[in-house]
Amino acid sequence: MTLQDRHVAVYITGGIAVYKAASVVRGLMKQGAQVRVAMTAAATEFVTPLTFATLTKQPVITDLFRADNTAYVPHIELADWTELAVVVPATANSLAKLATGIADDVVTSALLATTAPVILVPAMNEHMWTAAATQRNLKLLQGDGRIIMEPATGLLAEGYAGHGRLPEPAQIVAFVQTYWAKVTGPLVGRRFLVTAGGTKERIDPVRFISNDSSGKMGYALAAAAADQGATVTLVSTVALPTPAGVTVVSVSDAREMLAAIQTHFADLDVLIMAAAIADFRPAQVADQKIKKTVDNDEMTLALVKNPDVLQTLAQTKKQQLMVGFAAETQNLLANAQQKLTKKRLDMLIANDVARADSGFGVDTNQVTVLQPGHAPEQLPTLAKTVLAKRLIEMITEKLK
Ligand SMILES: Cc1cc2nc3c(=O)[nH]c(=O)nc-3n(C[C@H](O)[C@H](O)[C@H](O)COP(=O)(O)O)c2cc1C
Incomplete structure (x- = not known):
């Protein structure tokens, strides 16, 4: 406090x-x-x-x-x-x-x-x-x-x-x-960018593909960083109440999210990717609402790969500390460890979203923190706001 x-x-x-x-x-x-x-x-x-x-x-x-x-x-x-x-x-x-x-x-x-x-x-x-x-x-x-x-x-x-x-x-x-x-906190002068929410990949003017991410973890992290004096930009796909002292940039799909991050990336000290970014998007976005045709029982939606945000940013990474989230439903640690190495992350928060008390939508989270050269650290089930404070403390330590 x-x-x-x-x-x-x-x-x-x-x-x-x-x-x-x-x-x-x-x-x-x-x-x-x-x-x-x-x-x-x-x-x-x-x-x-x-x-x-x-x-x-x-x-x-x-x-x-x-x-x-x-x-x-x-x-x-x-x-x-x-x-x-x-x-x-x-x-x-x-x-x-x-x-x-x-x-x-x-x-x-x-x-x-x-x-x-x-x-x-x-x-x-x-x-x-x-x-x-x-x-x-x-x-x-x-x-x-x-x-x-x-x-x-x-x-x-x-x-x-x-x-x-x-x-x-x-x-x-x-x-x-x-x-x-902002005057006294340990993160005064540090620039953070946090992403939050699931991206919405448009199919037509009234439909999109998305996921269950509520954005709560990202908002809690942005609030916790601002509370310690950081200058925080929150790139968000959802409209939760803006935390005090945080600047929100609203985006919708993965490419908009990448562009918003790239605008700020060069000056950042810390990037926290808590958003759930869709891996794929519809190949075509229809200009008009797609009609239900009477004689067609099936419809095929062609998808193309979205840019890999972390990998794209890793190419120009300098001083930025990059923190990712891995939401998995199986082989949590093995998949997370692979992501940590492959995406050259400084910290990865592995999150078993198959559990009822963890991940999307709920107010609590149970995570394991992975860092290169460290043994995985399993944290207890915590309220997202409490977990956010713990993670910001760990990031503050890393910045020293
Ligand atoms: C019922 C009532 C409500 C008042 N509400 C306000 C107010 O909201 N803001 C304000 O600047 N003055 C308000 N005033 C006027 C101040 O009370 C008045 O200017 C007073 O001299 C302020 O003194 P102070 O600045 O030493 O406290 C109100 C006065 C009354 C009688």
């Missing part, structure tokens, strides 16, 4: 979305962060400090002059303790004060004294958000190196839809985590 034991100061200012800040605090704590809270007077009009004191088991600072903790200068003590500050929700008023350096309450004073990175999560009425003054202040804050999370669009407290809504707490926690990983 990237936020484990990190000192995160959460500053709460007075907007209607204050109630969501409680979930953000809990979410950050679930990620292992130590959280301390300070609130403006306006924020305490919406939710009492007791809520945050109870959640964090820490006193909440609300008053510059009458703090009930023992620190001599509480706002400076909080600022010096902070490794990462998050202002959620950030009101238009507090943004304006922060932009100009006004420090007339505990929140603005502590933030002015904070040398740690500051993430601002604004939330306000759409017209307050688009107001020239607010936009000017946001530019100033960005220029000062503050990180701003864009508000969401949706139903506002006023009862109409608009831009300015606080993003959901889980999204805010993911944003904070991704930011922190």
Whole structure:
């Protein structure tokens, strides 16, 4: 967990979305962060400090002059303790004060004294958000190196839809985590490309040949790499929720997938091929839907071989660490070992897809990891998200 034991100061200012800040605090704590809270007077009009004191088991600072903790200068003590500050929700008023350096309450004073990175999560009425003054202040804050999370669009407290809504707490926690990983993670500066899903090989405009790959393993790997600070491109044939901090490139068939990888390949540190790429595609793609003809009981579909993606890339391989997956239903290890050698892979994840708890569609996987010059390492059945973290740790070790 990237936020484990990190000192995160959460500053709460007075907007209607204050109630969501409680979930953000809990979410950050679930990620292992130590959280301390300070609130403006306006924020305490919406939710009492007791809520945050109870959640964090820490006193909440609300008053510059009458703090009930023992620190001599509480706002400076909080600022010096902070490794990462998050202002959620950030009101238009507090943004304006922060932009100009006004420090007339505990929140603005502590933030002015904070040398740690500051993430601002604004939330306000759409017209307050688009107001020239607010936009000017946001530019100033960005220029000062503050990180701003864009508000969401949706139903506002006023009862109409608009831009300015606080993003959901889980999204805010993911944003904070991704930011922190991008600054401090062991994979900062490393470029990963992960492929996910089964390719769709067109027969006609409404039909295709594909396979059972759900893309879950690839998405979990992309998320785990981003969580450690890597710059991650995910080349995908499926539309699962985009993991925080990952750039998705959507493709459909094997040739599109190869082209998308080739665009990035020269600069990559790691390529993880978790997609199930079809070996063959229809020789002809019909322009129109193929009709059922009454007198024909059989139909023959001619297939041609798709390019072998790994072998094609291996020809221009330089620094790239190449990780493949082998989905097999029989002779798992023998077939996987052969693929490892033949395709000059640095790591191969062998996956027995005939098992009910492993492979396509399910949330768990049982794999054996093969590496040149190493004995095969069999891992227990794990949730794909947990397995992804383990594999990214192994890849991180290999990059050292
Ligand atoms: C019911 C209510 C809801 C409000 N919601 C917001 C809001 O979502 N965003 C905002 O910027 N201001 C909002 N305000 C206005 C702020 O509370 C006001 O500007 C206040 O001075 C902010 O103080 P602070 O920045 O010190 O917390 C709201 C005010 C009221 C009465």
